[in-house]
Amino acid sequence: MKINDNTRVIDLTVGDFLDVVETRVRRVLSGTTPKDNEKRRYVYGLKGLMNLLGCSKTTASRLKQSGKLDAAITQCGSLIIIDAEKALQLAGSNKNDK
Incomplete structure (x- = not known):
């Protein structure tokens, strides 16, 4: 299953949801330059x-x-x-x- 911004949360498994959250958090945190x-x-x-x-x-x-x-x-x-x-x-x- 391809996940994009239009994918409904109800269609995700717990693992898929956690992967999406982790990816988003990493993207936000990488915006701060060490x-x-x-x-x-x-x-x-x-x-x-x-x-x-x-x-x-x-x-x-x-x-x-x-x-x-x-x-x-x-x-x-x-x-x-x-x-x-x-x-x-x-x-x-x-x-x-x-």
Whole structure:
């Protein structure tokens, strides 16, 4: 099935819908030009944060809720987009502050 701007949402599977949303988010985020042509890497959702930091989902959720990573997190509704490098820097700096 070819998906275009005229495709009805009701005709999409959940996977198709998520692919469309991810493609659109990537397109919007790529509109912001990174400094010095560095390529940014993003992870999505608590599962992405969990894999990035090598922690449990509970710990990832607790860390997100604490506000320590707010500068690295963009959230639209339930879609969570995390700048991986910035999150690692913030997590590392908070770890050293203790």
